[in-house]
Amino acid sequence: MNIPYNGRVSSPPAEGRVDSVPLVPLSGGAFSVQLVLPSGGGASGEASVDPFYALSDEDEHTRVFLGAIKGDADSVVDFCAVKLVKNSFPAAAILEAAPQTNLSVEARLREEAVRIRELAPAARFAPRLWKPAAAEGEEPDRLPPLFFCRSGRRLFTPPCPRCGGPLTACRDEAVLVQAKLPLWDSSLQRFLYCARCIEEDAESPFYSFEPGETGGEARVLSGEDLAQQLGEALAGGAEGERVLAAFPCEECVEAGTRFAHAIASGARPAPFWEGRWWPLAFYGSPCVITGFGDVGLEEFADLLGGRPLAPVAGEKPLPSGVAVLARARYPLAFQGAPALPRLFFEGSSAGLDAVEVFALKLAAYRQIVEAVLSYYRVFGQPHLDLHPRHLLFDLARPGDGLPLLWSFQARLHGLSSAARIESLPGAIDVVVPPRSPSVPYAPPEVLEFHLTPPRPAQVVLSDLEEVAGRGGEKTWRFHGKLTDPYGIYPSPRDHDWILVSLDNDALALGVSSLPCRRDPRAKPDLQELVFISEPVPLESAGAVRLKKAIGARIPGMRYKVYASYSAPSDLYSLGMILLRLLIGNDRQDARAIASAVDRVVKKLSAAGQTTLAGYRGGGPGAAALLEKDPEVFRSFKKSNIFYQDIERRDDRPNAIPDALWKRSILLGLRLATRVEDFSLCEHPADYDEAHPTAKLEQVVTDVALLQGELRALLFDRQASNVEIQQVLAELVVEKSVS
Numbered sequence: 001m002n003i004p005y006n007g008r009v010s011s012p013p014a015e016g017r018v019d020s021v022p023l024v025p026l027s028g029g030a031f032s033v034q035l036v037l038p039s040g041g042g043a044s045g046e047a048s049v050d051p052f053y054a055l056s057d058e059d060e061h062t063r064v065f066l067g068a069i070k071g072d073a074d075s076v077v078d079f080c081a082v083k084l085v086k087n088s089f090p091a092a093a094i095l096e097a098a099p100q101t102n103l104s105v106e107a108r109l110r111e112e113a114v115r116i117r118e119l120a121p122a123a124r125f126a127p128r129l130w131k132p133a134a135a136e137g138e139e140p141d142r143l144p145p146l147f148f149c150r151s152g153r154r155l156f157t158p159p160c161p162r163c164g165g166p167l168t169a170c171r172d173e174a175v176l177v178q179a180k181l182p183l184w185d186s187s188l189q190r191f192l193y194c195a196r197c198i199e200e201d202a203e204s205p206f207y208s209f210e211p212g213e214t215g216g217e218a219r220v221l222s223g224e225d226l227a228q229q230l231g232e233a234l235a236g237g238a239e240g241e242r243v244l245a246a247f248p249c250e251e252c253v254e255a256g257t258r259f260a261h262a263i264a265s266g267a268r269p270a271p272f273w274e275g276r277w278w279p280l281a282f283y284g285s286p287c288v289i290t291g292f293g294d295v296g297l298e299e300f301a302d303l304l305g306g307r308p309l310a311p312v313a314g315e316k317p318l319p320s321g322v323a324v325l326a327r328a329r330y331p332l333a334f335q336g337a338p339a340l341p342r343l344f345f346e347g348s349s350a351g352l353d354a355v356e357v358f359a360l361k362l363a364a365y366r367q368i369v370e371a372v373l374s375y376y377r378v379f380g381q382p383h384l385d386l387h388p389r390h391l392l393f394d395l396a397r398p399g400d401g402l403p404l405l406w407s408f409q410a411r412l413h414g415l416s417s418a419a420r421i422e423s424l425p426g427a428i429d430v431v432v433p434p435r436s437p438s439v440p441y442a443p444p445e446v447l448e449f450h451l452t453p454p455r456p457a458q459v460v461l462s463d464l465e466e467v468a469g470r471g472g473e474k475t476w477r478f479h480g481k482l483t484d485p486y487g488i489y490p491s492p493r494d495h496d497w498i499l500v501s502l503d504n505d506a507l508a509l510g511v512s513s514l515p516c517r518r519d520p521r522a523k524p525d526l527q528e529l530v531f532i533s534e535p536v537p538l539e540s541a542g543a544v545r546l547k548k549a550i551g552a553r554i555p556g557m558r559y560k561v562y563a564s565y566s567a568p569s570d571l572y573s574l575g576m577i578l579l580r581l582l583i584g585n586d587r588q589d590a591r592a593i594a595s596a597v598d599r600v601v602k603k604l605s606a607a608g609q610t611t612l613a614g615y616r617g618g619g620p621g622a623a624a625l626l627e628k629d630p631e632v633f634r635s636f637k638k639s640n641i642f643y644q645d646i647e648r649r650d651d652r653p654n655a656i657p658d659a660l661w662k663r664s665i666l667l668g669l670r671l672a673t674r675v676e677d678f679s680l681c682e683h684p685a686d687y688d689e690a691h692p693t694a695k696l697e698q699v700v701t702d703v704a705l706l707q708g709e710l711r712a713l714l715f716d717r718q719a720s721n722v723e724i725q726q727v728l729a730e731l732v733v734e735k736s737v738s
Helices: 102-119 173-178 194-201 223-234 242-245 250-264 297-303 321-330 352-377 444-451 540-548 568-581 590-604 620-628 632-635 658-671 693-714 719-737
Strands: 020-024 034-038 054-056 064-069 078-083 146-149 154-156 206-208 218-224 279-283 289-292 393-396 408-413 420-424 429-430 457-466 474-483 497-504 511-520 527-533 554-564
Touching: 020 064, 020 154, 034 078, 064 289, 078 102, 078 279, 102 352, 206 223, 218 223, 223 242, 223 250, 223 279, 279 590, 289 693, 297 352, 297 393, 297 568, 352 393, 352 408, 352 568, 352 658, 352 693, 444 568, 457 540, 474 540, 568 590, 568 658, 568 693, 590 620, 620 632, 620 658, 658 693
Parallel strands: 206 218
Antiparallel strands: 020 034, 034 064, 054 064, 064 078, 078 289, 146 154, 146 279, 393 408, 420 429, 457 474, 457 554, 474 527, 497 511, 497 554, 511 527
């Protein structure tokens, strides 16, 4: 959930102090949740500049801010991440079968807190959930509409500019219907209103953050209009006294008074309200507060690989999120103090530091795999939204007794955007992937799901079988053939569900949709699908009409394939994550790694290459490919474990055993590919329904074996022995060459 800071605010807090504004409760006090301000207190008058640290746009509907748990005004107990619903949403996806609504967006955010609570007892990898105490009348898990006063440096709920009463998001269906506005629970449009004013006067306005074509007859004003009306009321408008009495910001009341006096004296001051108020939650929002993850996976991998804690010339700057962290929590370590080394074998002349970095990256990866395994065991379904922004690490604290990078804890986030369960007609539950998959970490079947709308097809029924329903009622099982002249896409497997929908109501067949599966007895065909439906209820008249239609083509049908998402999809993402950990650096990002994986797939798909021959050395198969192809070798060589180019030079000592490195790279490739006789999962449905997590458990075991051998190399043998082995290896090479 909390993603490293994205660079929109440039200046971190002043060293030794964290400026912040109380959020829960709004009055502040001991152990309150507060939003962190940049230096200068966010008092900039630029309306477009965020006054708070925005850690990320989690997805198209939510946003995450950096927060602090404060014991008093100056003491930070811990940092946290505060997730809220955005003020504006993008247009609904055209291809989406089940479009999002305000109801589903807020429900998904609340479900995240529920999932964290369910995951926490079973796994140490769950985010740390904060549930602060709220003041009387406030809800800790839901915020009212909140504006930030840049001058007064406080959050407040704006009153109605007419009567001073509370402004709230309108969820009253009757009011919206009367105003002919889109309903809150069936659209993504929201409106702020005063319930008392609307009840007394139907012409009272609604307010929208970004007014658009509402199609209604109501008066809908913008957020700027609301600010102007509030400012004019504070300056002595017709309803000024009631608004003054209700306005919670004293500085704003004083500014209105000064503005009114200036106008009375004949001056023409600029409207004081312009740029003064910044809407944090224009309509209010559910609120999920979790512990702050110190660094995301990519930043952590780079730090392990030797990324300087301060940027060097010509290098991309250190993420500002780490800069905030450095000043606030790790002043010694992040200034390069020798008292806190990063590694045990830093600067080893025998190259043991490379082995140590390798071991730490594998340890981080094992935590990630175990987190995913725990998630699957708790919820009985895959995550499907695994990528570096959802994998965060808590780092060591000064005084833990280990080098800085030896003590860390992975946290699995993205619990609101992870896969969800939807019910098809016939009470068929299917796993639906996230709406915004992350490239290149998302597997192909996740990417194609939302890019494939229901496709038109023709259906020919071959049989209509009467079966007894669970309650004794008559139900019918459909047998038939579905034809798509452009090809059945995506090609369904035995585990997958196909939802066949009837678009033509004029046929009056008595059924609107059929959840089906491919008939395993029929030979797969590119353009035709022989299917068997689940039993569906059907009236007798409809059954008679359908029996007459057996053998005839039924037009006006559509179908959509729901893949049987399970562990293979997460394993694909985990493969890309392992490769990013091992070979990602300042010259090779995730997309470059994906290109290298594609090159390997093409080579493995060539004749004679699709085997694991040579897995443990020698032979013509996949392992040898890592050395045969110069471009593949450059992408996957063990020097890529280091972040900087200067550390990857050929004469730099590197004691990582070639066999261990090759095994780890092959593990990543076997996870991140779908190649017959090579990949761990050859297709998305390549899993045991009785034990779907078996291959996840196998990955944990494989990584643990690699870790054990690396620990032995680091701590069970003397470094001098490694140096001797390297000298002997060089002598053998020289002798063989001569």
